[in-house]
Amino acid sequence: MEIEFASLDDSLARFTLSGASTAFANAIRRAMIGEVPTLAIEDVRIYDNTSALFDEMLAHRLGLIPIKTDLATYTTQDKCSCGGAGCPGCTSTYTLSVEGPKTVTSSDLIPQDPNAAPVYENIPIVKLTKGQKLVIEARAILNTGRTHAKWQPTLVCGYKNYPVITVSDACDACGNCVDECPRDILEVKGKQVVVADGKLPECSLCRLCERACLASGIGDEPAIKISAEKDRFIFVVESDGSLPAKEIMNRALTYIREQADELEKQLGELSGDDRK
Amino acid sequence: MASTYKCARCKQKVEIDVNVRCPYCGHRILFKERGAAIKELKAR
Amino acid sequence: MIPVRCFTCGKPISTAWEEYKARREKGEDPKKILDDLNISRYCCRRMLLTHKEIIDELNPYQ
Numbered sequence: 001m002e003i004e005f006a007s008l009d010d011s012l013a014r015f016t017l018s019g020a021s022t023a024f025a026n027a028i029r030r031a032m033i034g035e036v037p038t039l040a041i042e043d044v045r046i047y048d049n050t051s052a053l054f055d056e057m058l059a060h061r062l063g064l065i066p067i068k069t070d071l072a073t074y075t076t077q078d079k080c081s082c083g084g085a086g087c088p089g090c091t092s093t094y095t096l097s098v099e100g101p102k103t104v105t106s107s108d109l110i111p112q113d114p115n116a117a118p119v120y121e122n123i124p125i126v127k128l129t130k131g132q133k134l135v136i137e138a139r140a141i142l143n144t145g146r147t148h149a150k151w152q153p154t155l156v157c158g159y160k161n162y163p164v165i166t167v168s169d170a171c172d173a174c175g176n177c178v179d180e181c182p183r184d185i186l187e188v189k190g191k192q193v194v195v196a197d198g199k200l201p202e203c204s205l206c207r208l209c210e211r212a213c214l215a216s217g218i219g220d221e222p223a224i225k226i227s228a229e230k231d232r233f234i235f236v237v238e239s240d241g242s243l244p245a246k247e248i249m250n251r252a253l254t255y256i257r258e259q260a261d262e263l264e265k266q267l268g269e270l271s272g273d274d275r276k
Numbered sequence: 277m278a279s280t281y282k283c284a285r286c287k288q289k290v291e292i293d294v295n296v297r298c299p300y301c302g303h304r305i306l307f308k309e310r311g312a313a314i315k316e317l318k319a320r
Numbered sequence: 321m322i323p324v325r326c327f328t329c330g331k332p333i334s335t336a337w338e339e340y341k342a343r344r345e346k347g348e349d350p351k352k353i354l355d356d357l358n359i360s361r362y363c364c365r366r367m368l369l370t371h372k373e374i375i376d377e378l379n380p381y382q
Contacts (some may be wrong), residue, residue, distance in 0.1 A: 046315040052378040053321065055315050063319030064324040066332055123324055129379045138319070148320055155331045156361075191378045240330060 001096055011238065013245035016162060017203075025159050026231045033147040037076055038153045038242040039067040039092060039116055042143070047135040051100075060128060063150045065106050066119040066240045067092070069142070069205070069226045071251070073115065076101055079230040086139065087272035092116040096136040100128030103134045109138070116140065119241035153248045155238040162226030163203035167193050171223040176216045177209035186224075193224060281306040322371050328363035340368050 001024075006014040009061070017025060044059040073089075080090035093111045107121040128134065145152030165185075171192050178186045178193060185199040186209060205226055213222035240246045283291045283298035284305040290298050297304050322337040336357045344351045354365050 040357070041319045044317045044319050046317065048310075050310070052375055052381070055317060059317040059319040061321070061324050064332075120332060122338065123332060123334050124321060124337065126321055127375045132379075149330060150319075154344060155329050238331075240332065 006178065010244040010246075011241065012186050013233050013237045013249065015237075016232060017159070017235060018162075020056040020231060020233065022230075022233075025235075027256055028235075028249075028252055029157055029159060031255045032237060033152055033154050033157050033256045035144050036153050036243065036251040037069075037071065037142045037144050038151050039069045039074065039140045039142055040139045040148075040150040041042050041067070041094070041138045043141075044140040045090050045137040047137065048133050049136070050132045051104075051128055051134055052132075053126050058134075058136070060181070061125055062109075062136070063148075065109070065123055066242045067116055067140055068119055069242045070115050071142075071243070071247070073113075074142045078146075080163065083169045086141075088113070090141060092140045094138040095142065096138070098128065100132040101130045103127045104134055111160060153239055153243045155240050157237050160231065161212050161232055162232035163200060163205055164227045164229055165195050165200065165203065166225045166227070168194070168223045168225070170218060170221070172218070176212040180208045180212035182206065189253075201269065242246050279311075280309050283307075310320055322376055323367060326364040326367050327359075329361060331359075331361070331364050333359060333364050333367045336368065337371070341373075366368070 001017070001019045004016050004018070006016065008015070014206075017028070019196060042061045044055075044057045044062055046058070049055055049058065051110050053061075075088045075090050076093070077084040077086075080087065082090065084090075095112075095113045096104070096110050098104045098107050104116040104125040104127075105121065106123040106125065108125075109118060111117045126134065143151045145154075173191050173193060175188050175193070178188055181203050183199070183204060185195055185203050186193050187196045188194075203226070205228060207225050207226050210222045213224050237245050237248060239248055251272075281292060282288070283290050283303050284302060284307055285303040286298060286301040288298065288300050289309075290300075290306055294305070295307060298306065322334045324332060324334045327348065328334050336359060340353055340357065344350060350369060354368065359365055361374075
């Protein structure tokens, strides 16, 4: 199994995974979305709210704000030494106290731990007019996207099979497929249609080119054929900013390994095999 | 215990006993005032 | 108020709202603004394109 990065920075990772089954590719995808913990506001105490939005709406908006997460300092509540009561090891508290006229933004949330501040400073929460007041205390906890989407570290997170485009000798370079391709992957070179340089991974396997080829009256078989490599995948992972894309991948893969080890252990116990 | 309301027109504090009507200006739209209790919510 | 995140993909799009609104009011083409703001997916683009701010109309009623 091999991972080759096409691009990698904190917010976006594109890579190809080769030598893996579809089941494994999907396991990675699901682990990245649903099993990597991040911080998000969960409990909100509203002391005063004379704004135009309901308390519940404000709480919901606060919950969706992405928060920079340092997984080395925070643990999930069920694994924390305080037993889920709430201590600095598993919760981060924020205070917000604003009087109008002003648009309350995420920068008005004063974090107790400066390392767990909101990712963006300019997320509007509510607009206050003169005389309106908002006093809120919020607690962020670590949890996974499985529980609620606000804890998902990823935005776009998906994969597709690596495309294979084969052009047979029957191609007469009519160019119909070139015009049809929505992603401009093909071009006419000499007397044949070829894939433009470096464009192959962009193919969406839509097969419009096959249909265009047939429609040009070439016969029963199209000269261009689209297929997919069954054990090679193109992944796109986008982070919401709470964790770098690389850490999301690392954590997801560690999670899969832990789960696999656990399964092996359980199976070993069942069969009475004491290799472990 | 009757909770306190605020008249939408004259903004005075009003107690409702029988009629829903502001005793000062006769307006019939009243706002219920926010209680003093701290509200605890889940951000979901 | 503008939703904090895109309903579909979860990208925080509310950060772009103030700039989007200001530039749109100057008569700029929304397509260009969205491209400038790096909002590439159509799910996120519709969040800004179709948003109508009504908080100022609600505010007088306490």
